[in-house]
Amino acid sequence: xxxxxxxxxxxxxxxxxxxxxxxxxxxxxxxxxxxxxxxxxxxxxxxxxxxxxxxxxxxxxxxxxxxxxxxxxxxxxxxxxxxxxxxxxxxxxxxxxxxxxxxxxxxxxxxxxxxxxxxxxxxxxxxxxxxxxxxxxxxxxxxxxxxxxxxxxxxxxxxxxxxxxxxxxxxxxxxxxxxxxxxxxxxxxxxxxxxxxxxxxxxxxxxxxxxxxxxxxxxxxxxxxxxxxxxxxxxxxxxxxxxxxxxxxxxxxxxxxxxxxxxxxxxxxxxxxxxxxxxxx
Amino acid sequence: xxxxxxxxxxxxxxxxxxxxxxxxxxxxxxxxxxxxxxxxxxxxxxxxxxxxxxxxxxxxxxxxxxxxxxxxxxxxxxxxxxxxxxxxxxxxxxxxxxxxxxxxxxxxxxxxxxxxxxxxxxxxxxxxxxxxxxxxxxxxxxxxxxxxxxxxxxxxxxxxxxxxxxxxxxxxxxxxxxxxxxxxxxxxxxxxxxxxxxxxxxxxxxxxxxxxxxxxxxxxxxxxxxxxxxxxxxxxxxxxxxxxxxxxxxxxxxxxxxxxxxxxxxxxxxxxxxxxxxxxxxxxxxxxxxxxxxxxxxxxxxxxxxxxxxxxxxxxxxxxxxxxxxxxxxxxxxxxxxxxxxxxxxxxxxxxxxxxxxxxxxxxxxxxxxxxxxxxxxxxxxxxxxxxxxxxxxxxxxxxxxxxxxxxxxxxxxxx
Numbered sequence: 001x002x003x004x005x006x007x008x009x010x011x012x013x014x015x016x017x018x019x020x021x022x023x024x025x026x027x028x029x030x031x032x033x034x035x036x037x038x039x040x041x042x043x044x045x046x047x048x049x050x051x052x053x054x055x056x057x058x059x060x061x062x063x064x065x066x067x068x069x070x071x072x073x074x075x076x077x078x079x080x081x082x083x084x085x086x087x088x089x090x091x092x093x094x095x096x097x098x099x100x101x102x103x104x105x106x107x108x109x110x111x112x113x114x115x116x117x118x119x120x121x122x123x124x125x126x127x128x129x130x131x132x133x134x135x136x137x138x139x140x141x142x143x144x145x146x147x148x149x150x151x152x153x154x155x156x157x158x159x160x161x162x163x164x165x166x167x168x169x170x171x172x173x174x175x176x177x178x179x180x181x182x183x184x185x186x187x188x189x190x191x192x193x194x195x196x197x198x199x200x201x202x203x204x205x206x207x208x209x210x211x212x213x214x215x216x217x218x219x220x221x222x223x224x225x226x227x228x229x230x231x232x233x234x235x236x237x238x239x240x241x242x243x244x245x246x247x248x249x250x251x252x253x254x255x256x257x258x259x260x261x262x263x264x265x266x267x268x269x270x271x272x273x274x275x276x277x278x279x280x281x
Numbered sequence: 282x283x284x285x286x287x288x289x290x291x292x293x294x295x296x297x298x299x300x301x302x303x304x305x306x307x308x309x310x311x312x313x314x315x316x317x318x319x320x321x322x323x324x325x326x327x328x329x330x331x332x333x334x335x336x337x338x339x340x341x342x343x344x345x346x347x348x349x350x351x352x353x354x355x356x357x358x359x360x361x362x363x364x365x366x367x368x369x370x371x372x373x374x375x376x377x378x379x380x381x382x383x384x385x386x387x388x389x390x391x392x393x394x395x396x397x398x399x400x401x402x403x404x405x406x407x408x409x410x411x412x413x414x415x416x417x418x419x420x421x422x423x424x425x426x427x428x429x430x431x432x433x434x435x436x437x438x439x440x441x442x443x444x445x446x447x448x449x450x451x452x453x454x455x456x457x458x459x460x461x462x463x464x465x466x467x468x469x470x471x472x473x474x475x476x477x478x479x480x481x482x483x484x485x486x487x488x489x490x491x492x493x494x495x496x497x498x499x500x501x502x503x504x505x506x507x508x509x510x511x512x513x514x515x516x517x518x519x520x521x522x523x524x525x526x527x528x529x530x531x532x533x534x535x536x537x538x539x540x541x542x543x544x545x546x547x548x549x550x551x552x553x554x555x556x557x558x559x560x561x562x563x564x565x566x567x568x569x570x571x572x573x574x575x576x577x578x579x580x581x582x583x584x585x586x587x588x589x590x591x592x593x594x595x596x597x598x599x600x601x602x603x604x605x606x607x608x609x610x611x612x613x614x615x616x617x618x619x620x621x622x623x624x625x626x627x628x629x630x631x632x633x634x635x636x637x638x639x640x641x642x643x644x645x646x647x648x649x650x651x652x653x654x655x656x657x658x659x660x661x662x663x664x665x666x667x668x669x670x671x672x673x674x675x676x677x678x679x680x681x682x683x684x685x686x687x688x689x690x691x692x693x694x695x696x697x
Contacts (some may be wrong), residue, residue, distance in 0.1 A: 042543050070361050140361065143546060144554035151642075161543035166551065198564075243554075246364075246371045253372065254542020261535050268528040275524050279516060280691045281319045 032147045032165075032172045032196060035233070039240060040164050042255060045248045046241055049218035051082035054238025056215065057231050061207055062138065065130060067118035070139035071242055074112040080248035081241055086112070131190040133203030142166040142236070142243040166243070167236040172196035174232035177206040208232060287314060311497055316515035317522050318503035320687050324394040325501070326529030327387050329522075333530050334384040335489065339482050341377040342426075349429065351475035353468045356431035357556040375545035381423050382548045383537045385571035388416060393637075396609070397630055399618030400502040406610040408495040413606045415488050420572060422481040425474040427569055428466075432553030437566045439466045439474075445579070445599075448592040465559070505690045506618030507683055514687035565647060573644025574637055574663075578602050580648055581660040598660065605667035613671040617680040625678045633666045 038047045055076065058068075073093040076084045084092070093110040098117050100108045110117065118137075120126035127134050136144075147165035149157065156162075176196035181187045191201045208231045215224050224230050241247070288309040290296035299306055348367050350359040363370040392412070395401055401409035424442065428435045443466065446457040462469025500509060509515055516522075540548060548570065552563045568576050582594035589597070605612070620626050639659045646652045684690035 070358065070365065075365075140554045144551050146551035158544070158547060161539070161547070163544050163546060250371055250375075250542055250545075254538060257538045257542060258535065261531060261538055265528065265531045265535065268524075268531050272524045272528045275520060279319055279521070280688075281516075 032168050034147070034164070034168050035171050037164050037167060037237065037240070039237070039247055040162070042161065042251060044251060046080065046237065048081075048083055049220065049222055049224075050234050050237045051241050052084070052218065053215055053224055053230075054234040054236070054241075055082050057208070057213055057235040058138070058238055060213055062235065063116075063119065065119055065126075065135040065204075066138050067120070067135075068116040068138040068242055069118055070137075071116045072112070073110060073114055073116070075245055077112070078245065081245055082238075131203060133190075135204070138239055138242055140243045142170060142239040144243075145169040164240070167240045169196065170236040170239060171232050173202075174208055174235070175228060208235075311493075312523075313517065313519040315497065315518040316500065316509070316512065317518045318501050318509055318514055318687055319516045319521070320503050320505065320691050321501060321522070321525075322504050323525075323529060324390065324398075325503075326526050327391040327394065329526035330387045330530055330533050331384070331391060332489065333533075334380060334387055335482065335486060337380050338377060338384060339486070341373050341380060342479070342482065344373055345377055346479060349475075351429065351471050353431060353471055353557070356429065356471060360430045371545075372541065375541045379537065379540040379545060379548060381426060382540070382569070382571065383533070384419065385423070387533070388419060389571075392416065392606075393634060396633075397620040398502055398504060399506055399613065399615075399620065401610045402613070402618050403610070404499045405495070405502060408492060408499070409610055410607060411488055411492040411495055413603070415485055415492060416606075417603060418481055418485050418488065420575075422478060422485065423569065424572065425478040425481070428471065428474045429478065430553060431471065431557045433555045433557055433561070433563050434550045434553040434566070436466055436557035436559065437563055438568055439470060441566055442568070443470075444592075445596050448590075448596045450593065502618060503687060504619060504621065505684055505687060506622070507685070507687055507690070510686045510688075567645050570641065570645070573642075574640035575599050575602060575644075577640045577644040577656050578660045578663065580644075581653075581656040583648070583653070598664075602663060605664065609667060609671070612667055613675055615671075615675040615678065615680070617683065622681045622683055623674070623678055624681065626674050629666060629670045629674065632662070636662045636666075 037044070038050065039045060058066075073089050076082050076092070077086055077089045089112050093112050093114060096110040096114075096117050097107045098110045098114045099106060119135075120129060123134060143166050145166040147168050148154075173194060173196040176194045178193045178195060181193035181200075185193065185200065187193055187201060190203060192203075192205055193200055194202045208228050210228050211226050213226065213231060215226060217223055224234070244250075288299075288306045290299045290305075295305060298304070345363060348359065348363045348370070350356060360374065363374050365371075367373070395409065395412070424438075428439045443457055443461055446460055447453040449456060458464060460470075460473075461467070462473055503509075546554075550567060567573075579595040579599040582598045583591050584594070585591055586594055615623065615626070617623055620630055636659050639655070640663065643652055643656045643659060648656070684693065
């Protein structure tokens with residue numbers, strides 16, 4: 001295997017040389033540190049307690065500026081998600097008002113079938129309230145961001161099924177604020193320095209800090225530390241669930257499908273061999 | 282080719298049908314008894330795999346169209362609706378999206394198999410040309426399909442690619458407006474692309490039927506490239522190749538399922554999860570991977586030649602890269618079909634494959650620095666391979682001696 005090995009290393013070397021100018025051109029880009037997530041890999045599932053904590057962060061902190069227009073209250077009780085009870089979801093929905101032209105006064109309390117109400121009526125209103133910046137909708141945000149690996153490392157992602165670039169980015173963004181910008185960087189009014197954000201100047205003030213949200217006990221009595229790191233991790237996981245609510249059932253089905261295909265292929269091969277046994281080919 | 286037929290109607294009803302519409306006879310001749318060279322290797326299974334891919338795309342596509350809304354205000358959310366609320370929607374949508382990539386994997390293997398084993402040579406030129414036509418139609422279909430989710434990459438990909446039409450002298454601007462249904466990509470564009478995306482697969486299916494018809498006149502080429510001499514060289518298509526093809530299809534479904542269930546978005550671009558916005562341009566506009574080699578050729582021409590500006594030059598180069606495929610039967614005049622018996626050809630062919638992967642890689646890189654130079658070098662070799670290497674090799678190369686028949690080559694292999 002001397003040949004394959006030397007060819008591979010030659011390719012890797014050539015790749016590294018090809019990438020060098022690109023990395024220089026991108027300049028100050030800070031690599032996104034990949035995190036370990038319960039939902040990565042073929043056996044990955046969401047941690048229900050983490051999703052419930054993440055929802056708490058979303059609701060108490062993020063939702064004042066960010067919408068989630070594709071999420072319905074009922075999703076919060078569906079299997080594979082935070083799995084709140086129906087009573088909890090009904091009570092939660094009733095706390096919100098949604099527009100309904102058929103209701104008296106045009107507004108009524110939400111029911112589980114309603115979508116999560118957006119904090120602003122339209123983009124202009126959102127921008128006016130946020131110093132010109134537009135807080136993006138959270139519905140699919142965890143899949144709308146990614147991590148670009150250098151060649152040849154991205155090749156391995158096809159084999160590991162790496163789909164967590166978005167949450168890795170979100171975690172790095174939430175923990176990537178610097179109080180002091182590096183020398184020579186001019187931070188304007190209403191801007192904050194963030195090492196993960198492209199261009200580093202973000203219009204969102206650091207949304208989370210140690211001790212900001214007080215977590216209750218999980219349903220199994222588990223607790224989580226009230227730290228920025230934990231908050232960021234939890235809300236990123238919750239955003240992944242929002243973007244990919246059927247991840248767990250998809251992977252479970254996939255496992256069965258792959259197992260079937262491999263066994264079926266084996267049987268097909270045995271049949272094919274037997275059939276062709278008498279033929280010189 | 283009734284000479285292959287051993288069909289005898291079994292009863293009065295079959296006889297009655299056979300005298301009026303001989304479909305059973307046709308199926309027996311072409312799907313069961315058809316004599317097929319017995320030495321075909323696994324590269325030959327990709328034809329059947331491609332039929333399966335087309336079938337998967339049509340079936341999943343028809344279901345998706347039941348839930349999709351081709352309107353700029355609703356398209357993005359309707360695709361999300363499919364993923365979230367339609368029963369099994371996430372898997373059907375992922376199968377269709379991943380299926381497009383798998384289709385092209387099989388398509389490229391099929392094309393490169395033909396290029397290596399000389400499957401385009403007489404008497405199979407029409408078969409090959411129909412294949413190139415299917416390739417172009419499939420690229421058009423895939424490109425239009427990518428617009429439908431109405432994400433950022435959908436919108437900006439359509440904007441960049443439709444600009445190709447405006448490069449045509451005199452009537453370019455009018456053609457572009459006709460394609461887009463306006464001055465820029467908008468609701469009329471989305472509507473007509475959806476309509477055409479639904480239409481083209483059925484046209485592809487029709488050309489596939491012609492492709493198989495053209496295959497069944499001369500019969501299959503094979504790895505040694507020597508024509509079938511007598512019935513000892515062949516086996517009936519069924520059960521020998523139906524079984525082999527089915528096995529290959531199941532194996533092909535393993536990576537297919539891997540992507541569908543474990544990494545459905547890895548072949549796409551995160552930007553396409555951002556709804557299309559004509560006011561915000563993505564940092565890098567990258568077409569889907571299967572269009573990248575031709576995108577690189579389009580971008581490689583960044584200089585003017587006489588009265589041809591760089592834009593038109595790029596379009597000519599891209600069209601030329603397709604044209605090369607179309608006329609390759611007349612560029613490669615070597616009497617030996619199979620690359621296995623052509624000592625010099627092998628190396629140029631290997632370089633062509635590496636070069637093609639290089640073109641693909643470069644298409645995803647920004648057009649700056651060393652990439653610009655490499656793109657030009659790779660584009661040059663693409664054309665040199667067809668226009669210089671193949672015609673010259675046909676004249677100067679001494680091929681290795683060919684076996685006199687398929688049976689001889691098979692027996693030689695078995696006893697060596």
